Amino acid sequence: MRNIQFYDSNRVEGRSVTIIIDNGKIENIAKNYTKGTGIRALCDGSWGYTSVDGDSDKEEEFKNATNLAVWMNEKTPREKIELEPIKAPSVSNMPKVKSNPEDISIEEKVEFLREIEKHAQEEGIKSTRVSYSEAFLKTRYESSEGVEAEYHLVRTGFSISAVASENGAYQVGRESRFSISGYEIFEKYDPFELAKHAAQTAKELLGAKTPKGGQMPVILDQELAGVFTHEAVGHASEADLVLQNDSVLKGKLGTKIGSPLITVVDNPSLHEYGFYPFDAEGVEAQKTVLIQKGVLNSYLHSRETGSIFKSRSGNARSQGYSIPVVRMSNTYIENGESKFEEMLEDVKNGIYLVGSRGGQVNTGEGVFQFNAEKGYLIQNGEITTLVRDVSLSGRVLDILNQITHVGNDLKLNAGHCGKSGQTVPVSDGAPHISISKATVGGA
Structure with a gap:
């Protein structure tokens, strides 16, 4: 033809x-x-x-x-x-x-x-x-x-x-x-x-106050850690962005990019909001390990990018019957072994950030800024004062390498993801994670 x-x-x-x-x-x-x-x-x-x-x-x-x-x-x-x-x-x-x-x-x-x-x-x-x-x-x-x-x-x-x-x-x-x-x-x-x-x-x-900003130890709750996973890690793992030189993860397959405590996966077969049995190219849904114990293991692929990278596809998605685009589904950090109390004790003095109110990420430069719904000061290993108008920012690869604890309390949150003018259902999540040093925005 x-x-x-x-x-x-x-x-x-x-x-x-x-x-x-x-x-x-x-x-x-x-x-x-x-x-x-x-x-x-x-x-x-x-x-x-x-x-x-x-x-x-x-x-x-x-x-x-x-x-x-x-x-x-x-x-x-x-x-x-x-x-x-x-x-x-x-x-x-x-x-x-x-x-x-x-x-x-x-x-x-x-x-x-x-x-x-x-x-x-x-x-x-x-x-x-x-x-x-x-x-x-x-x-x-x-x-x-x-x-x-x-x-x-x-x-x-x-x-x-x-x-x-x-x-x-x-x-x-x-x-x-x-x-x-x-x-x-x-x-x-x-x-x-x-x-x-x-x-x-x-x-x-x-009635909450705005905290003083600066670099400090941080604990992220499951929702904000999930947003970081989706926005800062997941999008940078989409192979079409890698080919467009718009991903900080380009050329890093098989190399260590984060703490060995971190394993990140995308799994459309899970019965979460980003579920599908097959993608918009007829490829059966299957779990993809993006980061395996700190090592970049795979990108997300369409059949076209999968052929280029000699990797399995299954992540081409469409809003309705629009043209398929490489997209995430259910993307999350897998459970670790730490308890929340251990994180507080290790942080001693820092901040606990809870929930998400959006933000932005530049996948090419690998920088991000997310707004938390609220935060709590951590003083002497205990949660104390409620604070508001607080944000988290930094470089993706720096944050991945500064993760010191991964909790055992994974939760996923449902939402919608926009890309290429299309919006699709997704879920993202994580356990609690602690970061040795991150930039927190406040007063």
Whole structure:
């Protein structure tokens, strides 16, 4: 077919519901339906990609993708692309839905969200907001190599935020949970307790002070350590960024880049929010060890980058039926052997950073800055004063080498990751970790 050595398609059908309650009033109830197909064709060194919403004429779309690939290859010829060989995936071990969200009426969901919100409306709280989402996804993959596979997945999630204010100042407490499950998410996580916790956090932060910044020993909780793992380590491990000279980990495969206490993995087969049975190229999900006891073991790959690095692929992901991009799934630091009390005793005087409020990372330069939700001063090996407006920054490789303890209390947190204009569900996590010296931002 006109020098086309490969083509594939991703057909996606989805439906979703989102409900938002703001200060007791319905702000939004939205139902969305999506259906479409993304088609790729490979001509020597050029990809042609087309997408169509709704039902499509498969032959017509393959022809369009083919024409685009051939045209691009004629205009700007590139070195021929090889794809890592794969076999058809086995779609098994799928998550089970215990309570179908569609069996619960919108009215019931709205009333339940209002009940959740009431638990956050404590004295001193000026504003509250609760949201809920559910999504049903059906994905079918087909390729010219004869690979055909399909799966169905349900994702649900909710979030609660509470705002406390005083004398013109305000602070926000927020809790969110997302899961590959049905309406039983409210059995897995207690939304009333989480609502209370969001309110308490907002009120506590209102009275907290900003600490003095500088370099000091630091303990990161599971959430902030997970954000560091995802943003600073995971993205730098994506092979497309490595090939674009936009990763501090380029050229470091097989070399020691961190403490021997650290093992970092990405595992889409785990029943966490970043789960998938096969990726957007039909490759079966499998655990990838990125860092093995401090040594860089592997990057994350598509079939194209996997062929270049002679490594297994399985990390090409798409938002809907968009073009596949190398992405993380469930990325985390594996459990170590230290107890939290041992970390406190070892740190003696430093700071304990808890939760995340976002941040930024430059994967090429290997520098980062993350904002913690809150912190606690550590004095004489004990947690003391609550502090706010505190951040962690530094160089990725420095921090990896300065990790002195890895806890035995791994937790994963669900969220969403953006890259190349696409957003996909992910989870990240870690046990508690301690760092001998890091830059903490404050007053």
